[in-house]
Amino acid sequence: MPATNSQTIVRAKAVLAQNDRGDYTVPSPQLYPHQWLWDSGFIAIGLSTYQPRRAVIEIRSLFRGQWQNGMLPHIIFNDATHYWQGPRFWQSQRSRLAPHDVATSAMTQPPLPAIACLETADRMSPPEAQQFLKGLWPKLVGYHQWIYQDRDPDGSGLAILFHPWESGLDNTPPWMELLKKSSRPYWLSLIRQFGLEHLLGRLRQDTNYVPANQRETDYEAFMLAHRALRYRKRHYNSQLHLRRSRELVEDLTFNSILIAANRSLLDIATIIDESIPPQLRQRMMQTEAALEELWDETTGQYYHRNFRTGQLILEPSLATFLPLFAGSINTERARRLVRLLAETDSYGLPFPVPSVPRTSNYFSPLRYWQGPTWLNTNWMIIKGLLKFGYTAEATKLINQSLALVETAGFYEYFSPIDGHGYGINNFSWTAALYLELVALRQKLALTKILTAPVP
Numbered sequence: 355m356p357a358t359n360s361q362t363i364v365r366a367k368a369v370l371a372q373n374d375r376g377d378y379t380v381p382s383p384q385l386y387p388h389q390w391l392w393d394s395g396f397i398a399i400g401l402s403t404y405q406p407r408r409a410v411i412e413i414r415s416l417f418r419g420q421w422q423n424g425m426l427p428h429i430i431f432n433d434a435t436h437y438w439q440g441p442r443f444w445q446s447q448r449s450r451l452a453p454h455d456v457a458t459s460a461m462t463q464p465p466l467p468a469i470a471c472l473e474t475a476d477r478m479s480p481p482e483a484q485q486f487l488k489g490l491w492p493k494l495v496g497y498h499q500w501i502y503q504d505r506d507p508d509g510s511g512l513a514i515l516f517h518p519w520e521s522g523l524d525n526t527p528p529w530m531e532l533l534k535k536s537s538r539p540y541w542l543s544l545i546r547q548f549g550l551e552h553l554l555g556r557l558r559q560d561t562n563y564v565p566a567n568q569r570e571t572d573y574e575a576f577m578l579a580h581r582a583l584r585y586r587k588r589h590y591n592s593q594l595h596l597r598r599s600r601e602l603v604e605d606l607t608f609n610s611i612l613i614a615a616n617r618s619l620l621d622i623a624t625i626i627d628e629s630i631p632p633q634l635r636q637r638m639m640q641t642e643a644a645l646e647e648l649w650d651e652t653t654g655q656y657y658h659r660n661f662r663t664g665q666l667i668l669e670p671s672l673a674t675f676l677p678l679f680a681g682s683i684n685t686e687r688a689r690r691l692v693r694l695l696a697e698t699d700s701y702g703l704p705f706p707v708p709s710v711p712r713t714s715n716y717f718s719p720l721r722y723w724q725g726p727t728w729l730n731t732n733w734m735i736i737k738g739l740l741k742f743g744y745t746a747e748a749t750k751l752i753n754q755s756l757a758l759v760e761t762a763g764f765y766e767y768f769s770p771i772d773g774h775g776y777g778i779n780n781f782s783w784t785a786a787l788y789l790e791l792v793a794l795r796q797k798l799a800l801t802k803i804l805t806a807p808v809p
């Protein structure tokens with residue numbers, strides 16, 4: 355029996371309270387016991403629906419981890435030891451740019467902060483919002499400047515990622531295709547050749563909490579770790595890594611979110627009467643134009659691009675819909691994406707939107723970022739649909755997303771085939787975005803009433 359809307363609201367708030375560590379919220383006390391960058395962005399958006407001041411604290415605490423060059427790391431560690439890729443794995447102190455008082459990872463994640471700031475400020479009184487936004491302004495600008503200086507050295511407009519962890523969609527097929535063809539340590543190749551991957555599995559901690567068939571494979575997990583260790587070996591010198599690494603990606607997820615974040619930054623500038631440094635503004639415009647280079651006319655989709663070869667990685671994933679969230683694409687492309695979203699053999703599954711289309715060889719309804727439906731990507735697609743005026747499609751997806759949680763619970767992800775929950779339960783962004791989607795549905799209903807013709 356699905357829970358009612360009001361019962362689920364109470365439970366969602368209880369999940370966030372349980373996972374609250376005072377100044378920030380852990381995604382899951384068991385599986386992810388630290389602070390993550392884009393998780394805190396989504397969590398703040400959910401918190402802002404009923405506790406905007408707590409949302410402000412959530413966002414501010416992300417900047418504890420900001421590196422001297424402006425980078426926001428994807429994880430800020432506390433002293434919990436049961437995360438297998440913790441401070442000892444990262445050793446952020448290898449870089450002189452890392453903060454001294456807190457251990458962090460050494461890569462970023464999709465740039466949610468400006469988006470979360472704007473969404474939160476919208477739910478605050480104007481004087482409080484001003485104070486909050488003004489306080490964070492230099493740090494926010496510093497982060498966006500870092501993205502361009504460090505990750506777009508040739509000035510093409512598209513940010514280059516070093517690792518799929520930076521995209522947030524850890525084992526997404528386009529990256530896995532690239533890494534499959536990349537160089538790997540000889541011991542990993544031998545292990546694969548002799549079918550001994552299960553031995554690697556014993557070194558993992560994530561599978562203590564979630565069955566192995568719902569996570570990335572052992573081989574994928576160790577490829578990901580290996581790639582991070584390569585960067586660590588270079589003491590997180592990004593210039594060196596850009597020169598030497600072959601696996602560099604102009605990532606569609608990251609760049610689409612970057613455009614949305616840039617647009618939020620522009621809105622924030624207007625609210626607090628600040629101006630964006632001219633060079634940054636110019637790069638922001640370039641990203642919007644350059645995103646179109648990731649479009650493939652034949653298949654009618656957007657893709658990631660291999661930075662080294664300049665070739666699109668023609669491996670489908672739901673990232674193709676995120677240019678809707680960016681809001682910068684033309685209406686004809688938006689229309690084609692909306693049509694694709696409804697295709698019942700690929701994305702239009704009973705519990706949408708799957709992270710990978712059913713037609714893909716990678717598709718698995720319960721394996722992490724290779725098939726399941728996630729609430730954060732649904733939220734971005736919903737916002738994208740609204741930006742292009744697809745209100746009926748957005749409302750339908752809101753209802754489907756809420757029903758998923760009401761029926762299955764606060765799981766990390768859900769089967770797009772039968773709606774079952776997988777991954778860890780009581781997952782923070784599922785709870786937070788449930789609350790956000792309830793608020794969004796109310797707002798849309800109100801707008802409909804207010805704009806209806808008077809009889």
Ligand code: 2M8
Pocket residue numbers: 381386390392393428519521522523524
């Ligand atoms: C997952 O990623 C972490 C590594 O960052 C992991 O697998 O341990 C991803 O789903 C990522 O998007 C998310 O931010 C993180 C915490 O929820 O978990």
